[in-house]
């Protein structure tokens with residue numbers, strides 16, 4: 001219950017700060033539970049943005065990366081990745097490709 005409150009509060013913070021539409025999307029899909037701007041459980045956003053920067057300007061890159069994220073690797077299955085819809089995964093990957101700001 002305590003966690004739920006903390007999460008709701010965090011979610012509200014993101015919603016009020018509506019300048020970053022896709023950060024909200026990441027937040028509402030639970031991405032912030034493991035990824036942040038500094039080292040956390042998952043790789044931090046700036047690191048991911050750096051890794052995916054090479055796809056900038058490639059029309060279908062976000063969709064392909066989104067599918068990959070949903071499938072996961074053989075040893076790395078993250079539930080929060082797998083439960084994304086194809087459209088949301090694409091949108092989030094586009095956000096990361098564009099710098100995860």
Ligand code: HEC
Nearest residue numbers: 029030031033034041042043048069076078080081084092
């Ligand atoms: C339960 C913790 C957790 C949550 C929640 C989570 N991730 Fe991850 N994510 C990880 C871990 C751990 C890795 C590194 C291992 C891997 O690559 O699968 C990772 C890796 C990634 C990668 C790099 C994949 C690659 O191989 O290049 C991307 C992109 C990513 N996450 C995006 C997201 C997005 C978007 C969300 C929200 C829908 C999200 N993650 C939610 C733990 C999480």
